Amino acid sequence: MKAALLSRHGGNEVLSVGSLPDPVPGPGEVRVRVLAAALNRLDLFVRNGIPGVPIEFPHVPGADACGRVEALGAGVTGFAVGERVVLQPGLSCGSCEFCRAGETCLCVDFEILGEHRSGTLAERVVVPAANVWKAPAHLTNEEAAAFPLAAMTAWRMLVTRAAVRPGESVLVHGIGGGVSTYALQIARLSGASLVIVTSGSDEKLERALKLGADVALDYRSVDVGRKVRELTGKRGVDVVVDSVGAATWRASLTAAAKKGRVVTCGATSGPNPEEEIRIIFWKQLSILGSTMGTDAEFRALRDAVEKRRVLPVVDEVFVLDDVRAAYARLESGKGFGKVVVRIP
Numbered sequence: 575m576k577a578a579l580l581s582r583h584g585g586n587e588v589l590s591v592g593s594l595p596d597p598v599p600g601p602g603e604v605r606v607r608v609l610a611a612a613l614n615r616l617d618l619f620v621r622n623g624i625p626g627v628p629i630e631f632p633h634v635p636g637a638d639a640c641g642r643v644e645a646l647g648a649g650v651t652g653f654a655v656g657e658r659v660v661l662q663p664g665l666s667c668g669s670c671e672f673c674r675a676g677e678t679c680l681c682v683d684f685e686i687l688g689e690h691r692s693g694t695l696a697e698r699v700v701v702p703a704a705n706v707w708k709a710p711a712h713l714t715n716e717e718a719a720a721f722p723l724a725a726m727t728a729w730r731m732l733v734t735r736a737a738v739r740p741g742e743s744v745l746v747h748g749i750g751g752g753v754s755t756y757a758l759q760i761a762r763l764s765g766a767s768l769v770i771v772t773s774g775s776d777e778k779l780e781r782a783l784k785l786g787a788d789v790a791l792d793y794r795s796v797d798v799g800r801k802v803r804e805l806t807g808k809r810g811v812d813v814v815v816d817s818v819g820a821a822t823w824r825a826s827l828t829a830a831a832k833k834g835r836v837v838t839c840g841a842t843s844g845p846n847p848e849e850e851i852r853i854i855f856w857k858q859l860s861i862l863g864s865t866m867g868t869d870a871e872f873r874a875l876r877d878a879v880e881k882r883r884v885l886p887v888v889d890e891v892f893v894l895d896d897v898r899a900a901y902a903r904l905e906s907g908k909g910f911g912k913v914v915v916r917i918p
């Protein structure tokens with residue numbers, strides 16, 4: 575099969591398109607013919623090399639996919655060959671204390687497709703049957719590939735971890751990124767009465783307003799923390815969604831209301847912000863970590879997508895041969911929504 579391959583860690587020069595033997599599904603596994611795969615920040619981290627996560631080369635990256643079921647391993651039922659599916663990219667053991675409690679994304683042996691095992695930027699991928707879900711029928715292959723990882727991450731952050739309630743206010747940093755684009759929609763869906771987003775791009779701020787944001791702040795020209803306090807009568811917002819890290823953390827703490835919740839799923843600008851501990855205890859903030867999502871959360875998200883209450887946002891579509899250009903587009907930070915790779 576044709577596949578995107580990492581030959582080692584590094585920049586885009588380590589990425590090529592080559593050939594690998596077709597994977598064979600073992601017991602309980604499904605082989606999917608991938609039609610479209612979406613990129614995530616994770617793919618950049620995997621390419622660059624993640625400390626403590628050794629990978630074998632050549633490595634097929636990619637966590638998100640829409641495709642058709644092509645072959646079933648022994649014991650797999652409930653799927654028809656040819657059925658169009660999407661993949662839940664988190665793999666869990668099913669038997670540890672967290673899996674038994676339904677907290678599959680806290681699994682002690684948690685793996686992500688394309689990070690710990692061969693991913694979706696290939697004509698074929700083999701995954702456990704538990705990770706295979708019917709694709710919402712109204713979506714194109716590209717749209718269906720564009721929601722699983724990022725929207726599931728946003729779902730857990732807002733619905734489960736921060737537990738946004740109707741009438742609350744939410745700040746989402748860095749609109750245009752995959753997670754933040756879905757976080758905006760899920761904040762709306764949760765009944766938030768005020769959703770504020772930030773960006774350093776006029777075009778992204780405009781698109782965010784069309785996607786449902788109430789206020790779009792340009793972080794190049796305003797002090798986001800101070801401006802959010804001003805917009806809320808010095809109260810601050812109930813929930814801050816921060817996937818940016820070092821560059822936004824101080825603004826997150828400033829923007830949060832007393833007893834507010836700051837939820838983080840990443841640190842694209844760096845992991846070590848200057849922490850203002852006094853703000854945390856004085857305002858009695860809750861700092862919530864979150865990553866990926868559980869099967870139950872994925873089910874709820876998929877239902878919301880099916881009902882068109884969460885809309886996949888596709889930035890640009892590339893073909894597999896142009897996978898380097900797709901990575902470059904993601905890395906440029908210029909996109910709004912998900913970069914998708916079509917696999918004809």
Ligand SMILES: [Zn+2]
Nearest residue numbers: 667670673681
């Ligand atoms: Zn487990």
